[in-house]
Amino acid sequence: MRKQFVRLFLSFVLVVAVVLGIQAVVVLVSLQNQRASWTESVFEEYLETFTANLKAGLSSRPSSFIAIEQLLLASADDRVSGLYIRNPDGTVAVAYGNTSSGNSLPIPRQRPAEAQIPTMHHALPVAKEAIGEQGFTSSEMHSDVYVVKILQSGSVTSLLVSRQPERQKQTILLPAQVKANDIAGSMVIMYNNEVLGMVDVLTYTPFTYKDTGRLFKGLLYPFLWAMPFAFLIALLMAASVSRRSGKYTSGIQQALQLLSSGENGVQLPATKIDEQKVINRSIKQLDENLLLNKVSRQAWLRSISHDLNTPVASMKLLLDGIIDGVFPVNEQTLATLKRENDTLSDRIALVSLYANLQSPDTKATLSQLDVASFIQQVLDAFSEEQKDRIYLDANDAQLIADQKLLTYACKALLSNALQASEDSVGWAIGQNSMTFTNTGHLAEGIDFFEPWTKGDSSRGTAGSGLGLPIVKQVMRLHEGSASIEEREGNVIVSLRW
Template structure:
C-alpha cells in the first residue's frame, strides 16, 4: 500500500472517530437537555393548573364541580399548556380528562384520575390562601412525553444523522486533499532522486514551502548542486591530469624521435634534457599519488613531538640558494614552537609553500616567513610580494591542479598540486590553512596548528 493510501486511511479514520465521538456526545447532551426541559415544562404546567384549581376551589367551596364534570380538569390543563391531543377540549368526551394526572384530597386520597403509583416524581400542592385543599400528582417525564416532544427529538436525531453524513463526506474530501498535498512533494522527490541516480544533476525542484518538506526539497537541490559540481570537478580533474601528463610525454616523444631520426645527436646535453622531463613526470605522478592518498585518508603519518621552528629553518636553508639566484629576499621571524606532528609531512608542507612563492614571485621581490603563538594555536604565515592573486582566485588556490594563470605555461610554475597537498597535510594535523592578500603585494598563506 502506497504512502498516499496510508495517509488517506489514517486521516479518514481519525475524522470518522471524531465524528462518531462528537455525534455521541451531542446525542447524550441532547437527551439530558430534553429530559430536563420536559421535567421543567411539566412542572410549570402542573403548577399553573394547581393555581387555577386553587382559585376555582375558593370560588366553589368543594371539588364537586370536577366530580360532576371531569372535562373541566382537562380544559384547565389544556389552558395550562398541555397539547397532548389534536382535539380541542370543547370537543372532547365529557369523561375526557388528563390520564397522567391524579387529583388528591388534602389527606392524599385519590379523587379524580388514575390511582397514584410509585412512579410519580412529584406532588404539587393546591392552596387557597394559606389552606391546603388538595394535591396534584404526576408521573415521570417518560410517561408524559407528548407528540411535540417526540417530534422535536426526531427532528434533532435526523439533523444529527445528516450532520454525520455531511461530516463523513467532508472527511473523505479533506483526507484525500491532505494526503495528496503531503505526498505530492514526496513523489516529486522520488522522481528527482531517480534522476540523480541516473546522473542528471542539472534539474532542480525548487520550493517555497516553509515546513520540513520544503527544507528536505532544498537539501536535495543542494545535494544535486554539489553532485553537479563534483561531476564537473571530476571531469576537469581528469582533463587536467591528462594535460599535465601529456606535456612531458610529448616532449619525451619528440626528443626521442629526434634522436632516432638523427636530427639531434645522442649526447650528454640531450640525455640531461630527457632526464629533466622524466624527473618532472615522476614528480607529477608522485604528487598525484600523494593527493589521492590524502583525499582517501590513507596518507600515512607518524606523529611525534618536534620543534617546528627548527624544521622551518632547515626548509629555508634548503631553498635559500634558489631564492638568491632569482634575487628574492627571504626573511624569517621564527619563535620557538613545540608541536606534535609528522616531521616528514610538515617538511613537505614547508617545501611546497616555499616552492610556490619561489615560482610565482617576481625577481627582486621579497618573501617573509613568520612563526608565533596566536591564542591556542601556532600561526605560520608566509607573505610574498607581487604578483598578487585576484579575489575570485583565492578560494580556488587549494583545488586540484588549479593555477592562477590560464595559459598552462609550465615555465611559470608546477602542476598546481602543491597547495592542495599542503592543505591536506594541515588538516591531518588538526589545523587550518587560508589564503589572502599579502601586505607585500602578493599572496599570504596562513597555517594554524594546535599547540
C-alpha cells in the same frame, strides 16, 4: 500511488474521527451534567415543598408515619417519578409511582400491614408489581441524604432539616429495574431521635419529556449526519492530495533519473507547497553542482594530461636524441633524463595524494605535537639559503594535529611562498592556526583551491597547481579551514582548525 492514497485517507479519517469523538464526548458529558443538575434541582424542590407542608401540619402531633406518608405524596409534582418508602431497618415498605424510565416500581411480595394507608387521590399511584425478596439486590447508595428531624417538647414542635456532610456509603436493597444512580436523593425522617422511616426519591430525566428529548436528539443528529459527510470529504481530499503528490513525485523521479544518467538542466514540476519548493531548490543546486563537477573533471583531465605529458615529452625527446646520436650518452644527458623522470614521478605522486585525501576512508589522526620537533621536520626539506629567508614566529605555538599531513601542508605552502617571492617569507604558528606570508599579488577570478590553478600571479609555471588544493583537503580532514588573500602587497595563506 495507491499506498499513498490509503495513508492519506486513513490520516484524514483519523483526524475526523478524533474531532468528532472529542465533540461527542463533550456533548455526552454536557448531557450527563445536565441530567445530574436536573435531578438534583427536582429533589431539592421536592424537599423544600415537603418541609413546608410538614411545618404547616405540625400543629397536630403525628401519631404514625402514615400521616407523613400522605405529605410525601402530596409534595410530589409531575417531575417526581416515584418514591420508595423504607422501614427503619432499610427494607422497602411501600412504593409509589414509576421508575425514571416510566416502568412500574416493584415492591416486595409481602408488604407489612402497618404500612398500608387509606385510599386517597394523589399524583403517584401505589405500586402493585410485587416480586420476591430475591428480586432485590444490595446496592451502594450514591445520592445525597438529608435528615428531617421532628422535635416535640411539650406543646412546642420544631422541624430541623440537615444534609449529611458526606454521601453515605450504605447499602440498600433495590430491584433490577432501579439503579443506585436513579435515586435523586434520600431522606431520613426522625421523630424525637427515633427513625420513623426513609424515603428514596426518583425523578424523570429530561429525556422523558418529548420536547426536551427532541431538543437533545437535535444536538446528537448533526454528529451522526456529519460522520458520512466527513468520511466523504476525507476520501475526496485524500484523492486530490495523492493525485497532486503522485504527479509531483513522478516529475521528481524523472528529473533524478536524468541527473543520474549524466544529463543537466532538468525540468522540475511546478509546485506551490513550501516543502516541495525546498526539494526543487535542492535538486537545482545538485544539478548545478553536477554540471560544475563535470566541467571540473574535464578541466582536470586536460590539466593532468598536459601536466604529465610535459616531462614525458621531454624524456621522449632525450631518448630519441640519444638513439639518433644527437645527444651523447654522458653524465649531463643522464642527469637531465633523471630530472624529468623525477618531475613525472613527483606529479604522479601529487595526483595520487590528492585523490587519497578526497577518499571517505582517509581520516586525520590527531595528537599533541612537539612544536620544536615539528618545525625542524618541516625545515629539513629546505636548503640553508631557503631557511635563511623564512621568518618564524612560534612564541604561542600549540598544535593538535595529524603530524604527517600537517608537515606536508607546511612544506607545500613554504615552497610555494619561496618560489613566489625573492624576499623573506613569514611563517607564524599559534594555537591550532598558522599563517604564511610572502610578497606578491593574487590573480583575479580564480578559485585558488581548485586543482591545477596558480595561487598567485607572480609565480611561474613550474608548480604543479596541486599545492593549495592538497592543503585544503588536509584542513578538511582536520575539520578546519584554509583561506588565501592579498593584503597591502602581500599574499597571506591562513590555516585554522
